[in-house]
Amino acid sequence: MCVKGAAMNYMPGTARLIEDLDKKHLVLLRDGRTLIGFLRSIDQFANLVLHQTLERIYVGQKYGDIPRGIFIVRGENVVLVGEIDLDKESASTLQCVTVEKILADLRQEKEARSRAEKLKIQASKERGLMLPYPDSLDDY
Incomplete structure (x- = not known):
């Protein structure tokens, strides 16, 4: 069943974002970063131009914003x-x-994860197991 009005407003792919120009958007990137800014431009490859962009960093129940300006x-x-x-x-x-606070918290979280990973690798070595891809080659 096709609705008559909905079929006429349908735009495929990135063309749909044309309606969202000049609105505030959250963009999640492949490397895990989160950007928040006003969408100013879009093309057929989904390349975006964000204005007044903030990079938002989350640590636990806290977040901090780093101003980035115009971001492509x-x-x-x-x-x-x-x-x-x-x-x-x-x-x-x-x-x-x-x-400053969110970056310090992020640094502490990364250090804690790194220590936990080293303990996991050490425990595996003590049991005679070798993980397939060690993070560092310092021991070799």
């Missing part, structure tokens, strides 16, 4: 694009902290 994102690096509802944006349960 190659389409192949885009995982997800979504419009931000400005009315609901401020209703978040996450705590906003300074850039």
